[in-house]
Amino acid sequence: MSPLSPMRMRPTLSYVAALAAVLHAGAAWAVEPFVLKDIRVEGLQRTDPGTVFASLPFRIGDTYNDDKGAAALRALFATGLFKDVKINIDGTAVVVVIEERPIIANVSFAGLKEFDTEALNKSLKDVGIGEGKPFDKALADRAEQELKRQYLTRSFYGAEVTTTITPLERNRVNVSFSVTEGEPAKIKEIRILGSKVFSEGTLLGLLEQTTSGWLTWYTKTDRYSRTKLNADLETIRSYYLNRGYLEFNVESTQVTISPDKQSISIAVTVHEGQPYTVSAIKLEGEFLGRDEEFKRLIALKPGQAYQGEAVAQTTRNFQDLYGTFGYAFARVESRPEIDRATGQVVVTFVGEPQRRVYVRRVLVSGNTRTRDEVIRREFRQFESAWYDGQRIKNSRDRVERLGYFKDVNIDTTEVPGSPDQVDVTISVTERPTGNITVGAGYSSASKLSLSGSIQQDNAFGSGNYLGIQVNTARTGRALAISTVDPYFTVDGVSRGLDVFYRTVKPINTLGEEYQLATVGGSVKFGVPFSEEDTVFFGIGYENTRITTSRGLPFSYWLYRHTFGASSSAVPLTVGWKRDNRDSVITPTAGRYQRVNLELSPIGDARYAIANVQHQEFFQLTRKFSLMLNGEIAWGSGLGSRPFPLFKNFYSGGLGSVRVFEAGSLGPVDITGSYSGGNRKFNLNAELYVPVPGTGNDKSFRLFGFVDMGNVWGSNEKLSASDIRSSGGIGISWLSPMGPLRLSYGVPIRKKGTDRIEKFQFQIGNAF
Template sequence: MHFPASNPRFHPLVLAIAVSAASVSLPAWAVQPFVLKDIRIEGLQRTEAGTVFASLPFRVGDTYNDDKGSAALRALFATGLFKDVRLEVTGQVVVVVVEERAIIANVDFTGTKEFDRETLIKALKDIGIGEGQPFDKGLADRAEQELKRQYLTRSLYGAEVVTTITPVERNRVNVTFAVTEGGVARINEIRITGNQAFSENTLLTELDLTAGGLMTWYTKSDRYSRAKLNADLETLRAWYLNRGYLEFVVESTQVAISPDKQNISITINIREGQRYTVTAVRLSGDYLGKDDEFKSLVTIQPGEPYRAEAVTNTQKAFTDRFGLFGFAFARVEAVPQIDRNTGRVQVQLNADPARRVYVRRINVSGNSRTRDEVIRRELRQFESAWYDGARIKLSRDRIDRLGYFSEVDIETTEVPGTFDQVDLTVSVKEKPTGSLLLGASFSSADKLAFNASVKQENVFGSGNYLGIEFNTSKSARSLVVSTVDPYFTDDGVSRAIDVFYRTTKPLNSQGEDYQLVTPGAAIRFGVPFSELDTVFVGIGIERTTIKGANALPENFFRQRALFGDSSTSVPLTLGWQRDGRDSALVPNDGRYQRLNLEWGIGGDTRYLRSNYQYQQYFPLSKRFTLGLNGEFGIGRGLGGRAYPIYKNFYGGGLGTVRAFDQNSLGPVDVTGAYIGGNRRLNLNAELYVPFPGTGNDRTLRIFGYTDAGNVWREGESMADTEANPIRVSAGVGLSWVSPVGPLKLSWGVPLRYARTDRIQRFQFQIGTAF
């Protein structure tokens, strides 16, 4: 069969074969170039014709040739929409014949208990398996392997996944992943070999992975994963390096799984090497003529065993100090010079500050909702200023503390074509900042309480807060509407407005027919005096009414006699706080201080009420924490007027002195009511230890405590240990960061008490404080 080279018209079948071959390798049949008069598309069912035309490298009027045909086939296959593509040439017309891939109509799972269905659907959609996407057998196989890998991370080594593809009408398919999860493979043994200086049990306590035990159902520390093992190996390495063993190495690890894939044993083979003692620390390189200043930052102590943590901290302190002077790319290298014969080491710190740079521009990215100004006003590093590492870190921390973002990162990039300029990019990942809460809580004091709230931490991306809260219990009810503008002024002064309605019935009189009703409003301003200190100033107005007349306590009668059923107060508030704890939920280190002053300057009452709290946490070890808390409050009437009873302090129960009934400490009137007082003292000490079997988990801990404190009324002496002595109690408890909030349970005994005290040995509450 012969086709003359001058004839551009081929038989359609032969042309299709020729063009297809051209798409694979060198053309078997050549098409003489010709000018296109038309392009037709055949075989489309769902795909828009425009999608095909957009992928073609030629248009009507262009010259068509073999290279353009091959490029068209590659481009169309690359869209992933077509199972097969052919080009047919008829005269001066190119016909694109396509066979579309099936579309995934539905993705489903059976037998999945370990993972949430929506989580799996989202994970598979990220790799191309999802409703409405073209079906690809290769992607389905990849999805199956990904599912198996996810189950391996949960120690489900016996998990099996079978993929079923079911065709449905209109060239669609249903994809079903049938999962047989099997049982969880658990670690039944961890061995460490090669250790000489430290016992195996000592080393095992440093690992987060553990063999099965009493509480591993909660901690899940007996579930193996490679990532967890690698983290434990790094922990082990750091533990040795911090004790002078510079040449410590993990020689090998063996992970063996039983034939039924239910039990795992781990063997870690180590070589300790010898222990080295630091004899000297030397500085070399360029320290900007501030050698003495840098020497003061050295935490490596000659005469002590080599500590890698001290070396790392010193390097970081050096690079941070270089950053203060604008040297963004400073390098500090620690070179240990060891003498194996004597077991000594000299540490040489080589510094190269590189070059000083300016920050040319600061970019913000990732904030699709939050306004740029909300982020930029937290920055302490400015454009066109020297690069300052401390200010950049502070800026990142301040943005993170806003609570609007799940991720905050600041990247430094050099400006092309310059040697002394960098750009900073603040990258954030936004998270939902609104919440609708409907819930209930239970405590030994208040019994069942309901609460509801609607909160928006970042209204319209402005950084302002708006919230409505409703709480109710047997002793107290409240409705509060609050709004906060954290940058009421450009200097960072915040403004908060509260409108509230509260009813209070003292806990010791829950069966009586009286209560205090207090509607009111307040406005306060927060003035930042430093990065850590904030002073609050505010003013409000309250109107308190005594409702009911049956069995009124004596001080309620006096209040009525002095001020009538209702009294108005205009309190001026002044407060200060500093929170340096490492965690608000499970603190292990740091200090917290709070001082509040309330001055009744107007209305029917004149009084001054103050309260100071101090907390300190001491990390005794990696697992043991000592917490101390002290709180003192005092109030008094001014201008010859009595101190209002509804400003009294109360004591007893969680948050004050445990093992005593809530609010049962202090003065008792002739009716037997606990009336509180104008002074209160609380002293608390807690020693936290891990719950047996939880390893290094800090969300579940037990504690021993000792509490002391009391409440005194006007005229009583705090030093009079006979009339109203300080109460003392001691006991044990459980602290758990539960899914519904921090839970604290305690059981104790009173060590020093009076006959009028109400004893309550067991107490608990969700959401309690110290």
């Protein structure tokens, strides 16, 4: 019998060509069918023989023929493990001769600056190039093209990639990619042609992509991206649609790159059309007999200019209302009927509730550190219950407000074969929840003061808070350990434990070493009464000691002389908090409110304290937002005892009235000491704007601020003339080390005894 020997294939030969060669060889060296008595495999070095035998379509005892031989070759080549395969016939035995592909021992890069090695290795594995994978020259060519594509996405149009293959012993190779990145192409010019109603400058101000500017080295918004350009075109389209231009259209987009591949010009031609006014709004379809409820959700009104965003918002409102009744896949469509002659449009909303469904499972994905139960306990949509869109939205908001995740998304998918069931998947992207907080201030009088803390909001992925606070400020030092279990009970009752040692040293002009030292602890519980409201109550113990009488301010000396150097207190606390801000990290809308009462009816120090805060955020425009914060505090002694001085409030510095040194406002003792007061008023306003060149990036913003406030002693008359105020500018940045706030300002209203600290910063804490 003559052997069946297919043509030897080169590594670059395509699979189709290989198959053609096999069929051609089979026709040339046909064999007579025979009963197979033995199968041998030769040439294997790393591949397990079982892989070869499993791919063969015949076994010992089968009748071998040409078709089975061709099928065996196809199967073995399809594994991608072999560079060449032959089938030889030796009597009644089949000999499979294998030439294995080299194995990639290492993948390396040279000349990388724009990308890190890990990211590129991941993208190359998707095209088949990676350590331990079989090497194929065709795959190496694809990998080279993939690297070039990666650079094109970042505007490196002149990037060059050279691939070097180095053979090693034991049929292995090293694959090395040498990259010459060059410089990224920058957007030199953006033109918007055809605009008449709105100026070209107004439209360019809407775009995320920009020409090169003083901050584009950081934002990289001057690098062209087709995806970003499409998003910018949608932004322009939305701008026109929200102002009644229903027939607006982008007629053409031209992107031109310079011969040296270093600059890009973009020209967009638009057709504006005419504006339209809404003349009527209609409902069609099935609205569950709740037409009036749906009508109240319409964000568009007759007589107004057509607004695309209002139409989209109405559609979402309708879908949400359908969702509260279990119709997860309700379809809502808006149909504008325009009259060009009159410039009017009738908007018809067509609603189809489809079918009612219930939730089979709630799934959690994306959490690598946080335990599933931490996310699940925030869910208000239960498994095996009717789908409720409002509950699902509340669930998402609650998970968002945990502050553990950068992104929180919810997807609803149908269960195959069960049209009345859905699975709800909540996908999260975790962010670092540990913080090392550092704060500092500088003034000519007190020089540098420092404060810091270490905290973990999601300790060990349990959702528990654990923090250690350290403060080395000149006016006071502190060491405190705190922990909070937000689900101390299954009903969501939280428990907080605090142990602390604090010293307070009011600012004075004597330079003497005295201080107020307080040691104590407390336990506090929080009971949720609604999705946004929580009531707190707790009890603690404190012991405060005035350490020395040397250089002591007169008010403290008098208190020490009357009531002794050491005072104990058993404070009882009760409070209320409401939080419906859209984000804990970078809020732009919503409000935060709290009321806290503290009462110490027994012990050496007997007093009552009330504290009220209201903070509200307003989204003024797409990029501008305003924050207003107000706080009032009041304290009084109980019975015949005065309000203890060591419970006084202080003002000045970050979190109160910036520009003034921390703790430097309020009454001044005859010794020159700033001892605080039992009444406090604080008002802050901040206007947030994006840093020029960063688009609408909320993680990096400029702000202007105006602060005012003061504290008053128990013997002082409240007077508006005593209120200090300041103003300035600052930067808010979600840096890799944590939230950073830096401010520089000047006093607007001050007195001669005030201490000024124009520059202040804090990293790791929100306002």
